[in-house]
Amino acid sequence: MKREATSKRWPWVLLSLVVLACSGVLAVPAAWAVKIQVQADSGEPAPDAAVAVYLLRLSSGDSSGLRRVLAAERRDDLFDQWGAYRAEMSRSGNPPSKLESGPLQVNHVRDGAALVATEVHAVWWQDRLSLVxxxxAWRFEVRKDWGGWRVWRVEAPAWCGDYIRASRC
Structure with a gap:
């Protein structure tokens, strides 16, 4: 009789061990995925870091990672503004190889808001030569929300007319 009870419990014990093992194996990747998502949505640790990401994405023309540094309330408008600027750069017929910025100057940090200013210039590479x-001047308003800094407003000079002669646009 004792042997019969043990044989009926054996599948449940085995099933319990398998479930326990699988839950541990699945819990680690799930926890990692949650951590990565939280980090991706947390903004940047400093105002100038958010601006640096914005300018880097603008220079490369790759929007991946851009939305996380844009303030949630204005994300769509800022993303559209970024896209329109990239489109204007491309329409000029000779888009730059990259944009470079000078030092990012953080001013007036208070109450979760900061102003960041820098100077940006375009660089064109042709063969072994570069034209600078x-x-x-570019100005950014950056705000802190959800634990990180995000771009709230961008004041950029017109691509056509400031960087490129309007006749070439």
Missing amino acids: GDRH
């Missing part, structure tokens, strides 16, 4: 355009 004029520097123009």
Whole structure:
């Protein structure tokens, strides 16, 4: 009789061990995925870091990672503004190889808001030569929300007219 009870319990014990093992194996990747998502949505640790990501994405033309540094309330408008600027750069017929910025100057940090200013110039590579355009002032308003800094407003000079002669656009 004792042997019969043990043989009926054996499948349940085995099933319990399998479930326990699988839950541990699945819990680690699930926890990692949640952690990565939280980090991806947390903004940047400093105002100038958020601006640096914005400018890097603009220079490369790759929007991946851009939305996480844009303020949630204005994300769609800022994303559209970014896309329109990239489109204007491309329409000029000779888009730059990259954009470079000077030092990012963080000013007026208070109450979860900061102003970041820099000068940006375009660089064109042709063969082994590079042509560097004029520097123009850019200004950003950056705000802290959900634990990270995000771009709230961008004041950029017009691509056509400031960086490129309007006749070439």
